[in-house]
Amino acid sequence: MIRVAVVDDEQLVRSGLRLILGTAPDIEVVADCSGGDAVDRVTGSGADVVLLDIRMPDVDGLTVLGQLRARPRPPAVAMLTTFDAQEYLAAALRAGAAGFLLKDTDPEQLVRAVRTLAQGGSVLDPGVTRAVIGGFLAAEAEATAATAVRALTPREREVLALLGEGLANPQIAARMGLAPSTVKDHVRAVLGKLGGLNRVQAAIVADRAGLVAGRPAAGGTI
Numbered sequence: 001m002i003r004v005a006v007v008d009d010e011q012l013v014r015s016g017l018r019l020i021l022g023t024a025p026d027i028e029v030v031a032d033c034s035g036g037d038a039v040d041r042v043t044g045s046g047a048d049v050v051l052l053d054i055r056m057p058d059v060d061g062l063t064v065l066g067q068l069r070a071r072p073r074p075p076a077v078a079m080l081t082t083f084d085a086q087e088y089l090a091a092a093l094r095a096g097a098a099g100f101l102l103k104d105t106d107p108e109q110l111v112r113a114v115r116t117l118a119q120g121g122s123v124l125d126p127g128v129t130r131a132v133i134g135g136f137l138a139a140e141a142e143a144t145a146a147t148a149v150r151a152l153t154p155r156e157r158e159v160l161a162l163l164g165e166g167l168a169n170p171q172i173a174a175r176m177g178l179a180p181s182t183v184k185d186h187v188r189a190v191l192g193k194l195g196g197l198n199r200v201q202a203a204i205v206a207d208r209a210g211l212v213a214g215r216p217a218a219g220g221t222i
Contacts, residue, residue, distance in 0.1 A: 100125055122163070187199075
């Protein structure tokens with residue numbers, strides 16, 4: 001059973017997400033709260049996945065994210081956002097967010113996203129992809145990423161492409177026909193060669209480089 005905590009300052013949003021996730025037989029919402037007591041509630045609930053509002057009036061979502069990431073064995077945290085919160089995205093990414101979802105995400109997509117996060121994958125809603133890319137890949141960072149991608153081996157580029165799809169290691173292993181331990185080594189090597197990025201940052205680089213199936217390179221710069 002995947003244990004989920006929902007943190008948002010709006011009760012209506014929390015209730016809606018609880019209702020949606022409650023339809024999945026393998027997901028249990030173990031906590032829902034606003035930002036003020038989020039860290040204690042999430043920690044006490046033993047949540048595997050946290051859906052966290054990126055902007056809240058009492059305690060900022062970025063603050064909650066940082067405190068959760070500092071805990072031993074932190075949960076996977078996906079930020080809930082709206083189209084007018086773009087200035088927060090790059091900061092959340094660098095703070096260790098495992099993904100970004102719009103608050104009006106399709107119910108089936110939301111359930112899939114939670115399952116992906118629980119498996120160690122990353123999620124990036126198409127509605128915020130370009131905003132996240134724009135905030136993360138500034139000119140200097142983009143040049144560094146471009147050089148790093150060109151230095152990857154063909155197998156490592158394949159792994160990066162699958163990271164770009166948000167896949168977790170077991171899913172990558174199944175797709176490539178490799179042992180999970182081998183994939184873990186490849187992922188570690190790729191993230192290291194990209195400058196110590198996390199999985200979401202690597203997914204952004206893959207998207208920018210045009211490595212993700214069905215999506216052309218953004219501007220053709222990498």
